[in-house]
Amino acid sequence: MSITLPGPTLGVVGGGQLGRMLAEAASPLGVDVVVLDPTPECPASGVARDQIVADFDDPDGIRELAARVDALTFEIELADPEVLAAAGAEHDVPVQPDPGTLETIQDKLVQTEALADAGIPVPEFAAVATADGLERVVEEFDGVMLKARRGGYDGRGNLPVREPEQAADALAEVGGDAMAERFVDFEREIAVMGLKGADGATRTYPVTETVHREEILRESVAPARADDDVIARAEAVAADVLDFLDGRGVYGIELFETREGDVLVNEIAPRPHNSGHWTIEGTRTSQFENHVRAVLGWPLGPTDLVAPAVTANVLGDTDESRSATLHGVETVLDAPDADLHWYGKDDARPLRKMGHLTLTDATADLEPPARDALLSRARELRDRVTFREA
Known part of the structure; x- marks a missing residue:
């Protein structure tokens, strides 16, 4: 493959924070992004070249998007796989990951039955x-x-x-x-960001520990504080999942580590995932850049760990919806090893994901206590910012 710059234009169905970070990652590669999202001036619109305002499954909107781009992908499972496939065929534009994979994953029962039939462990x-x-x-x-x-x-x-x-x-x-x-009696929840590129090439990012409360992801710790044999099982399960799925791109593979040390698949997302936001600072090539590369059929970037990393989500902490003004940002900016990501949403609602911060420490060893300390500091910094009025 011969690649020249400026590069192609990528169409993304969905313009939330994932679309925003895809556009941020695409720009240094010389790749323009056009997003489709029903919300005018969606979060990605401030970074992408343009936005088409239409529902995620709107046939006319998807056809317009396909007519303007060189490849199509999606950052939300509400996209319609049949509409995507038809628009891609009409305009001779590849759609990745494969719309058939999206169709399987959209239905949690169909997804779980398919995984079980493939011999992949599930609850x-x-x-x-x-x-x-x-x-x-x-x-x-x-x-x-x-x-x-x-x-x-x-x-x-x-x-x-x-x-x-x-x-x-x-x-x-x-x-x-x-x-x-x-119910799974789990020791911890973990995740693997898997990657499929051209000619079926696959890679995985280091196994990540995910910390949830009220069903919302609060923090991610990379590498996960799990035993080596659990890490190996998680990597093996992720490899089997990647073999099972069709289409290029990043896949968020959410897993349970049981009390007995087994690994079960919880759910799969056929797109970049909150569990992998730490890769922006913690690896050489982020999940977002690698998704762009994979969808375009370009060579994949390395997924090796650069530094232990912890991501803490910044959530809406008010009792009701209000205009999004985050206070205390200087406390994060004053921390030399912290990076802040703002998602550009206009309204803060209870538990809505509004941004995240990531702490990295290239001097830390890979023993769990070092990651315990990094997690504690990330929580402390995150808890110093608020949408409540000062």
């Missing part, structure tokens, strides 16, 4: 469509995590159900048709 699960059916599964599994089959995002659409009498209300809350998963 015990069952399809549920009625309150009576859910009651039986709750009794059999002694409690479940109920997941909406479609549309869940950032913890939305997931609901713990511990007693059979909660079944009817829970099923109504997630919208009916759902998947029930046996």
Whole structure:
């Protein structure tokens, strides 16, 4: 392949923070980005060359996007795989990852069944469509995590159900048709950002530990504070997942480490993922740059660790929606080993992801206590910023 600059134009369905960071990573490569998003002046619009204002599954909008770009990708699973495939074929524009992979992943039950059929370890699960059916599964599994089959995002659409009498209300809350998963007694949650490039080339970033509260990712620790054998199992499972999936790009592979040291797949995202934001400072080539490279069929960049890193999400900490003004930013900027990322959202809502900060320490050893200290400092810095009025 012969690559010249200025480079091609990449179309991205979705213009949230992921689209913004994709555009930031594409720019130094000479790649322009056009995003499609229903929100006027979406977060990515301040960085991308242009925005098409349309719904994620709007056929006319997707066709317009395809007509203006050299390759198509997406940063949100709400994109319509059939519409993407048709627009790509009409304008002879590649769509990556493969729309068929997006279709499989969009439905959590279909995704989990496909993984299980491929021999990839997943938690015990069952399809549920009625309150009576859910009651039986709750009794059999002694409690479940109920997941909406479609549309869940950032913890939305997931609901713990511990007693059979909660079944009817829970099923109504997630919208009916759902998947029930046996609770996993996990030691920690971990993730692997996997990467597929041209000719099926695959790479993985170091295994990351993810810390959630209220179903929202709060911090990521890289490398994960797990035993070497668990790390090896996670890498092996991630390799199997990458073999299973079709299409170039970055995949966020969320995993459970059980108390017994086994590794199970929780969910897969066919795009860059919050669990991999630390790669911007912590590796030579970020997940965002590598997604751009992979989608375009360019050579992949190295995924090796440059320094231990911890990312802390900056979430909306107000009781109600308000104009987004972050106070205390100077405390982060004063820290010499901290990097701040602002997502450009106009309104701060409770627990909405508004930005993140990453701490790195190239002098730290790879023993867990060093990462404990880095995590503590990241939390301390993050807790000094607020959307509440000073």
